[in-house]
Amino acid sequence: HGYSQATLSSYLDTLEASARELNSSAEETPKDLFNFDHNFLSTMPELRHHFSTPALFHPWGGDAHGSSHILSLGASRSGLPFHVHGETWLAVLFGSKRWFLFAPGDDVPVSLAPHPLASSWDWFRQVLPKVPPETPLLQCVQRPGEVLYLPAGWKHLTLNIGEVIGVGGQAPYSTQARLRDALVGLRKNPDDLLSLKGAGLAKAQMAMERGGDPADLQEGLDFLLRAAALSPRHVEISILAAELLSSAGRSQEALELVQTCLRAYQQAQDEVWRFWRSPGCSGCGRTPPPPPPLSAGPTTEETSLCLCQLGPGVHGHQSASLCA
Numbered sequence: 001h002g003y004s005q006a007t008l009s010s011y012l013d014t015l016e017a018s019a020r021e022l023n024s025s026a027e028e029t030p031k032d033l034f035n036f037d038h039n040f041l042s043t044m045p046e047l048r049h050h051f052s053t054p055a056l057f058h059p060w061g062g063d064a065h066g067s068s069h070i071l072s073l074g075a076s077r078s079g080l081p082f083h084v085h086g087e088t089w090l091a092v093l094f095g096s097k098r099w100f101l102f103a104p105g106d107d108v109p110v111s112l113a114p115h116p117l118a119s120s121w122d123w124f125r126q127v128l129p130k131v132p133p134e135t136p137l138l139q140c141v142q143r144p145g146e147v148l149y150l151p152a153g154w155k156h157l158t159l160n161i162g163e164v165i166g167v168g169g170q171a172p173y174s175t176q177a178r179l180r181d182a183l184v185g186l187r188k189n190p191d192d193l194l195s196l197k198g199a200g201l202a203k204a205q206m207a208m209e210r211g212g213d214p215a216d217l218q219e220g221l222d223f224l225l226r227a228a229a230l231s232p233r234h235v236e237i238s239i240l241a242a243e244l245l246s247s248a249g250r251s252q253e254a255l256e257l258v259q260t261c262l263r264a265y266q267q268a269q270d271e272v273w274r275f276w277r278s279p280g281c282s283g284c285g286r287t288p289p290p291p292p293p294l295s296a297g298p299t300t301e302e303t304s305l306c307l308c309q310l311g312p313g314v315h316g317h318q319s320a321s322l323c324a
Helices: 008-023 045-050 055-061 120-126 175-188 193-209 214-230 235-247 251-277
Strands: 034-037 068-074 088-102 138-142 147-150 155-170 300-303 320-323
Touching: 068 088, 120 155, 175 193, 193 214, 193 235, 214 235, 214 251, 235 251
Parallel strands: none
Antiparallel strands: 034 068, 068 155, 088 138, 088 147, 088 155, 300 320
16 A cells, blocks of 8 residues: 555546556456545635535534545545544445444454455455454445444445545544544454554554653553564554664664564465466366455345455365355
8 A cells, every 4th residue: 555646637547547447357456546635625625615514513523623624536446444533424426335344342353354455355355255244344335425424433444336436524533532442442352453553553642742651652562562463464563563662772672573574474475476366276276256246235145155265275166155
């Protein structure tokens, strides 16, 4: 993943070219073209008279409260992997958007955590078919003209169904609120990665606000090191923990943590490459069937799925239960 700046016209040209390429190619993995502008009324002030915050969200979503104004533009099958932030509203104007949501502390098992740089489409294809049916995963499809409200601290992944245009607003996420929501999640699940990361970031921020308070710094470090131990290949978490170790004068520990992360990351990258390079399963040799319908609603269906599709090292012709 990465960020870059572009004019609206050049981005739309790239989006159109990507759609033509995807429609004319057998390649199932699209370029992850996604624009999420938190400040579009400042960068494109001519749109201000077309935009207003719904009255329902005025208590926290208006200009007076420091909320961001969101413009979301994305190609089909693009989206954002699981993340958390302050409370948000989003209206879809064109296209449809599929949401996957977890309440604070809920998540897929750590064993199913995808590659740290996996796209939303990768997660949909490789992880969702293996999610146990008892997992408290919430899903919905947001269609044109519908508005979705997301509470603060809820982790969510989005996936566009066709090209999507959306607008909305997002409230600031204070250090105190981030810590509160993370601790709620950790009381439910002490191994929740995003809650551990959120608590670590919040405590580190508190340490800086208090002139480098060693107690807050150590507590934040403990959260991040636990997260890094649970998911050694998660680059962002390991780098954050290494920065705190370095600031505490523990440079050798920081170096060892980064080296461990790089080894785990490279191993995971090799596995992803071996999987996507193969046209089918090395055990059965068949091309996997198409993934489940992207537009399927929040229901549970039984879908026949060759386990070739489920990832590297899994072979055979069994069927798997798919939460669609």
